[in-house]
Amino acid sequence: xxxxxxxxxxxxxxxxxxxxxxxxxxxxxxxxxxxxxxxxxxxxxxxxxxxxxxxxxxxxxxxxxxxxxxxxxxxxxxxxxxxxxxxxxxxxxxxxxxxxxxxxxxxxxxxxxxxxxxxxxxxxxxxxxxxxxxxxxxxxxxxxxxxxxxxxxxxxxxxxxxxxxxxxxxxxxxxxxxxxxxxxxxxxxxxxxxxxxxxxxxxxxxxxxxxxxxxxxxxxxxxxxxxxxxxxxxxxxxxxxxxxxxxxxxxxxxxxxxxxxxxxxxxxxxxxxxxxxxxxxxxxxxxxxxxxxxxxxxxxxxxxxxxxxxxxxxxxxxxxxxxxxxxxxxxxxxxxxxxxxxxxx
Amino acid sequence: xxxxxxxxxxxxxxxxxxxxxxxxxxxxxxxxxxxxxxxxxxxxxxxxxxxxxxxxxxxxxxxxxxxxxxxxxxxxxxxxxxxxxxxxxxxxxxxxxxxxxxxxxxxxxxxxxxxxxxxxxxxxxxxxxxxxxxxxxxxxxxxxxxxxxxxxxxxxxxxxxxxxxxxxxxxxxxxxxxxxxxxxxxxxxxxxxxxxxxxxxxxxxxxxxxxxxxxxxxxxxxxxxxxxxxxxxxxxxxxxxxxxxxxxxxxxxxxxxxxxxxxxxxxxxxxxxxxxxxxxxxxxxxxxxxxxxxxxxxxxxxxxxxxxxxxxxxxxxxxxxxxxxxxxxxxxxxxxxxxxxxxxx
DNA sequence: CTGAAAGCGCTTACAG
DNA sequence: CTGAAAGCGCTTACAG
Numbered sequence: 001x002x003x004x005x006x007x008x009x010x011x012x013x014x015x016x017x018x019x020x021x022x023x024x025x026x027x028x029x030x031x032x033x034x035x036x037x038x039x040x041x042x043x044x045x046x047x048x049x050x051x052x053x054x055x056x057x058x059x060x061x062x063x064x065x066x067x068x069x070x071x072x073x074x075x076x077x078x079x080x081x082x083x084x085x086x087x088x089x090x091x092x093x094x095x096x097x098x099x100x101x102x103x104x105x106x107x108x109x110x111x112x113x114x115x116x117x118x119x120x121x122x123x124x125x126x127x128x129x130x131x132x133x134x135x136x137x138x139x140x141x142x143x144x145x146x147x148x149x150x151x152x153x154x155x156x157x158x159x160x161x162x163x164x165x166x167x168x169x170x171x172x173x174x175x176x177x178x179x180x181x182x183x184x185x186x187x188x189x190x191x192x193x194x195x196x197x198x199x200x201x202x203x204x205x206x207x208x209x210x211x212x213x214x215x216x217x218x219x220x221x222x223x224x225x226x227x228x229x230x231x232x233x234x235x236x237x238x239x240x241x242x243x244x245x246x247x248x249x250x251x252x253x254x255x256x257x258x259x260x261x262x263x264x265x266x267x268x269x270x271x272x273x274x275x276x277x278x279x280x281x282x283x284x285x286x287x288x289x290x291x292x293x294x295x296x297x298x299x300x301x302x303x304x305x306x307x308x309x310x311x312x313x314x315x316x317x318x319x320x321x322x323x324x325x326x327x328x329x330x331x332x333x334x335x336x337x338x339x340x341x342x343x344x345x
Numbered sequence: 346x347x348x349x350x351x352x353x354x355x356x357x358x359x360x361x362x363x364x365x366x367x368x369x370x371x372x373x374x375x376x377x378x379x380x381x382x383x384x385x386x387x388x389x390x391x392x393x394x395x396x397x398x399x400x401x402x403x404x405x406x407x408x409x410x411x412x413x414x415x416x417x418x419x420x421x422x423x424x425x426x427x428x429x430x431x432x433x434x435x436x437x438x439x440x441x442x443x444x445x446x447x448x449x450x451x452x453x454x455x456x457x458x459x460x461x462x463x464x465x466x467x468x469x470x471x472x473x474x475x476x477x478x479x480x481x482x483x484x485x486x487x488x489x490x491x492x493x494x495x496x497x498x499x500x501x502x503x504x505x506x507x508x509x510x511x512x513x514x515x516x517x518x519x520x521x522x523x524x525x526x527x528x529x530x531x532x533x534x535x536x537x538x539x540x541x542x543x544x545x546x547x548x549x550x551x552x553x554x555x556x557x558x559x560x561x562x563x564x565x566x567x568x569x570x571x572x573x574x575x576x577x578x579x580x581x582x583x584x585x586x587x588x589x590x591x592x593x594x595x596x597x598x599x600x601x602x603x604x605x606x607x608x609x610x611x612x613x614x615x616x617x618x619x620x621x622x623x624x625x626x627x628x629x630x631x632x633x634x635x636x637x638x639x640x641x642x643x644x645x646x647x648x649x650x651x652x653x654x655x656x657x658x659x660x661x662x663x664x665x666x667x668x669x670x671x672x673x674x675x676x677x678x679x680x681x682x683x684x685x686x687x688x689x690x
Numbered sequence: 691c692t693g694a695a696a697g698c699g700c701t702t703a704c705a706g
Numbered sequence: 707c708t709g710a711a712a713g714c715g716c717t718t719a720c721a722g
Contacts, residue, residue, distance in 0.1 A: 006468045008715060019693045024717055034691060053469030057405035058715035061698045066402065071451075075436075080632065083432040090431070091420075094453050103471060106416075106451045108439050123351045124398030125699090126448060232636045261636045268638050287425065291577045291606045293613050293638045353699060364709045369701055379707055403699035406714045470715090 007050035016046040023047070027054065060125065069097055069314050070105040070127035072118055074134040078195065081230040081258060082134060084286055088303025089155070089310075093131065096311025115141045122150040129314045131155060151317045153310050157200050164323045166309045170201050173299040173330035174208025174255060177281045180297070180332055181251045182216045184340055186279060189213065190224040190249040192238040192263060194256030194283060197227065205255040205283065224249055228259035235262025236269075243270055251279035251338075257286045257298055264292055264337070275339035285333050295335035302328060352395035361391035368392070372399065405470065414442055414659050415450040415472035417463055419479040423540065426575040426603060427479060429631055433648025434500070434655075438476065441656025460486045467495040474659045476500060496662045498655050502545050509668045511654045515546050518644040518675035519553025519600060522626045525642070525677055526596045527561045529685055531624060534558065535569040535594040537583040537608060539601030539628060542572065550600040550628065569594060573604035580607025581614075588615055596624035596683075602631045602643055609637055609682070620684035630678050640680035647673060 013020045018039060025033040026043040046052070060066045071093060073086070094104045105127055109117065118141045121127050129151035135142060137158045145152050146163070154165035181189050191209045195202040206225070213220055223245045226238035235254060239262070242249060254260035260282035264274065272278050274294055282289060282298035289296040309326045317323040334340060358365045363384060370378040371388040391397075405411045416438060418431070439449045450472055454462065463486045466472050474496035480487060482503045490497050491508070499510035526534050536554045540547040551570070558565055568590045571583035580599060584607070587594060599605035605627035609619065617623050619639055627634060627643035634641040654671045662668040679685060 006470075009717095010715085020716080021693060021718080022691090025692090028717080030718090036691070039691085051464065051468060053465045054717095055406070055470040055715050057402040057411065057470050058698090059717075060402035061400070061406055061700085061715080062717045064698070068450075073436075086435070087428040087431040090435075090451055091418075091453050094451060104451050105413075106435055106439060106449050108436050119396065120398045123396060125351075125400040125402050232632075258632075261633060265636050265638065287577075287603075288606060288633050291610050293610065354701095355699085365700080366702080366709060367707090370708090373701080375702090381707070384707085399701095400699050403714090404701075406699085406716085407701045409714070 006055075007052040009052070009054065011050055012043065012046045012052045015050060016042040018043060024054075065128050065318075066103075066125055067101055068103040068105055068127045069093075069129050069131060069311070069318075070107050070121050072121070072130050072132045073106065073108040074132070074136075075108055075110050076134055076136075078134065078199070078230050081194075081256070084258070084284070085301065085303040085306070089133070089307035092304035092307025092309075093311045094307075095304075096308045096315065100315055102311075102315070115144075119144060119148075123148070129153070129318055131310050131314060135161075137161065151314065153313045153317065153323070155306065155310055159200060164313050164317065164325045166306050166313060166326045166328065167201075168301050168306065169327045169330055170204035171208040171211065173283065173301075174205040174253065175212045176208075176330060176332050177253050177283065177297075177299050178209050178212035179215075180334070180338060180340075181253065181279060181281060182212060182218075184251075184279065184338065186251040187216075187218060188224070188247065188249040188251070189218075189220070190226065190242050190245070190252045191220075192226045192228045192235060192242070192252060192254045192259055194228055194254075194259055195230055202227070202255065209253055209255075221245075228254070228256060230256070230258065232258055232262035232265065235259035236266040237262075239263040239266035240270075243267075243272065249278070251281070253281050253283075255283045257282040257284040257289050257296060260296060260298070261288070261292060264296070268293070274337050279339045280337040282337075289333070290335065292337070294337050297335045297338035297340075298333055300331045300333050351400075352397040354397070354399065356395055357388065357391045357397045360395060361387040363388060369399075410473050410663075411448075411470055412446055413448040413450055413472045414438075414474050414476060414656070415452050415466050417466070417475050417477045418451065418453040419477070419481075420453055420455050421479055421481075423479065423544070423575050426539075426601070429603070429629070430646065430648040430651075434478070434652035437649035437652025437654075438656045439652075440649075441653045441660065445660055447656075447660070460489075464489060464493075468493070474498070474663055476655050476659060480506075482506065496659065498658045498662065498668070500651065500655055504545060509658050509662065509670045511651050511658060511671045511673065512546075513646050513651065514672045514675055515549035516553040516556065518628065518646075519550040519598065520557045521553075521675065521677050522598050522628065522642075522644050523554050523557035524560075525679070525683060525685075526598065526624060526626060527557060527563075529596075529624065529683065531596040532561075532563060533569070533592065533594040533596070534563075534565070535571065535587050535590070535597045536565075537571045537573045537580060537587070537597060537599045537604055539573055539599075539604055540575055547572070547600070554598055554600075566590075573599070573601060575601070575603065577603055577607030577610065580604035581611040582607075584608040584611035585615075588612075588617065594623075596626075598626050598628075600628045602627040602629040602634050602641060605641060605643070606633070606637060609641070613638070619682050624684045625682040627682075634678070635680065637682070639682050642680045642683035642685075643678055645676045645678050
């Protein structure tokens with residue numbers, strides 16, 4: 001048995017007593033090849049014995065595809081925020097890809113990197129398709145990729161771009177959260193968004209908030225609407241502003257768990273009890289949400305499912321099947337911070 | 346300008362009026378090639394104009410290496426725990442690799458997957474080397490990889506294996522945390538480990554705890570030592586046990602922020618004030634540590650640095666340079682939960 | 691049912 | 707200083 005050198009199809013062919021053609025046909029389960037059971041058995045046995053794996057580069061070269069998909073991870077102002085979802089997203093994505101024999105390349109892009117690097121991923125034969133997370137509408141690379149007919153799936157929506165995407169249903173999620181507060185009897189319900197209004201997700205979650213209030217016949221006061229900026233510090237500041245509003249709101253929908261963490265902190269500092277004096281609902285359902293003080297009622301964002309859906313979408317695109325954008329459904333996780341759940345995580 | 350078809354070195358050669366050899370020599374900055382400035386300029390110009398990127402598979406095939414490193418991410422009982430560090434680790438790793446033109450393949454391994462898949466990564470030419478996270482000492486794949494001389498770097502130590510690794514200095518970190526509590530005047534200091542004693546990191550952090558106490562002339566009571574199990578629930582349970590101990594400890598070192606989150610929760614439930622009635626120090630410095638109630642004093646684990654160091658180690662190994670294991674230094678981040686920091690995050 | 695041969699797109703000795 | 711040619715390890719028509 002060879003120790004260092006990897007086995008080639010030639011070695012397998014020799015050991016099995018057949019040609020390299022036959023080895024390839026058997027190992028790839030070629031559909032139209034009529035090969036005897038006995039021959040197949042011998043080839044598989046030889047491959048196993050030699051620990052033979054077809055060389056990826058050789059196969060890529062001849063097949064004209066890499067069976068690899070790249071996740072393009074733009075570093076930007078919201079990267080810490082998205083980082084929380086990266087593990088789930090990556091593992092869901094990998095799961096979809098591996099099921100079809102595809103590999104996953106992870107490619108973070110620093111702000112100062114030239115546009116070329118994304119193009120190179122596709123044109124240099126590093127990946128057959130790109131999953132792009134944190135896309136920007138104005139990004140010229142996106143247009144260039146479309147022009148070169150590179151298969152692309154976006155993680156997060158970009159209005160005005162006809163590219164397939166996966167995302168959660170932000171509007172429905174926010175609406176669900178606020179409806180829950182309304183059902184608990186709250187009328188003065190404020191919002192702290194997850195991000196500044198330039199961000200699509202922030203606008204959509206704000207829209208869900210407005211929709212829920214409108215259905216209840218409530219017009220939110222302008223002071224009820226505060227903008228978060230991805231992190232805990234922004235939530236603390238926004239909550240401090242909210243505490244000044246007269247009459248004080250009795251509930252807040254915070255459209256991000258991280259921002260909500262800062263908001264809870266501000267309430268604790270101010271001696272305002274949650275949920276008695278102020279009910280709080282978050283968005284994301286990070287693992288920590290079950291252990292905030294008190295535990296946070298929140299809207300679950302299924303990171304793994306998003307990754308899996310993105311992978312499926314890409315595989316469909318790569319196989320020429322219709323690739324339709326996915327807006328994944330959300331779910332409200334009721335804990336103690338809204339006043340209707342239990343205090344036990 | 347071609348739209349769909351990617352340019353090949355042939356296209357570049359024709360446009361620049363030279364041979365494909367010259368194109369390759371120029372674009373790769375071949376050291377011994379004496380080529381006129383004018384020719385170089387023409388080649389670069391043609392490559393730029395055609396958006397030419399050498400085909401990765403073709404290059405891999407001829408060079409006999411992929412310029413790709415795979416991160417092997419074993420899913421196991423501690424995966425949620427390690428997931429918290431994945432974004433930092435990945436991005437640090439990618440940063441080290443990209444600086445040298447290497448790509449990063451992400452490969453999660455599910456528990457039921459056969460051992461072959463890790464071997465295939467190397468023998469099938471998917472990667473030149475493997476970074477293995479969450480390695481197990483008994484893993485037969487590890488031995489096989491060594492036997493086949495596959496370059497491997499471990500994330501986390503495995504005693505008895507002569508493979509290069511990167512890790513934090515768990516002993517020093519724990520010792521530092523406990524020394525801080527001693528300096529604040531605490532004598533009855535308990536510990537909740539990050540994991541069960543089978544885990545190397547749990548044993549090392551416990552050792553740091555013992556070392557610090559010994560230096561202060563204190564012998565810990567057996568009841569002071571509780572084992573966490575990666576998650577918040579285990580921290581809550583361990584803290585509840587600790588609250589029964591008489592006389593009650595005045596401080597706890599919780600060797601994981603996630604576990605500490607559960608411990609803080611148990612203290613809140615029991616009406617025990619932090620830090621007045623019980624000082625708490627964590628380990629990891631997750632982003633949320635600054636916003637627990639009260640903010641958590643903790644030992645920082647530099648995830649990005651660990652990834653970067655792992656990448657560097659691998660590159661050294663791949664270039665035949667000495668690859669020496671790295672134990673990264675730690676740092677104590679003082680906040681409010683220990684009683685000596687400020688309450689402002 | 692199986693084999694000999696071409697070719698995927700590069701890099702690299704080797705000639706000139 | 708530059709070009710013609712071999713070869714990396716596969717897959718796939720094409721013969722037989």
